[in-house]
Amino acid sequence: MILEIVGFVLTFMIGACIANGIPHYTKGVTGQSHMTVFSKLSSPIVNVLWGLFNWLLAFILYLVFNSLIDNFTNLHIIIAIAGGVFISLRLAKLWSDPNAKLPWHKE
Template sequence: MSYLALFFSGAFLCNCVPHLASGLRGEPFPTPFAKPRGVGDSSPLVNVLWGYFNLLAGLYLLTRQPVTIGVNANCLAVFAGALVLGVYMSVHFGKVWQGKHARS
């Protein structure tokens, strides 16, 4: 069970980055609260709040399952979660971005 928590910790921490970056720059970015979900843009404020939620969730999971930095199973589980979500997000938002530019 600890590897699953660490995997999701990495996923939450990875997901906080684009939302916080967009929100702090004052730019809209898709969130699960947009219409259509995950495609439409949410306000910068929503992105900052969603980004901080993801940051806190990822950090909370790390406090429940501490990780020693290095080449070990726990650290690899966090890395795997960040990598899997990062790859998914890059493909998904690449399509969203192309769709928005095709319409303009």
């Protein structure tokens, strides 16, 4: 039961990391600055690296999941998609504000 819950949390986080990596990588490879956890406006290189880090983290989480639970079911895929949708909607709301910043960003 506990491993099942851990598996669901891991797959949710996998989906969130994959989805979060997409805009950072895309902005970076197109030469555009974009907000990251490091700064309100990070360079394209930082964004590419942050996007790649998110994807690496998703892969590591998958490896952890795979070592705990060796049955990746359709429910896990749905939960991963839900994680991606959740973070995508939250980020769309955040980035639609031209004055958006994370709590630790300085003015």
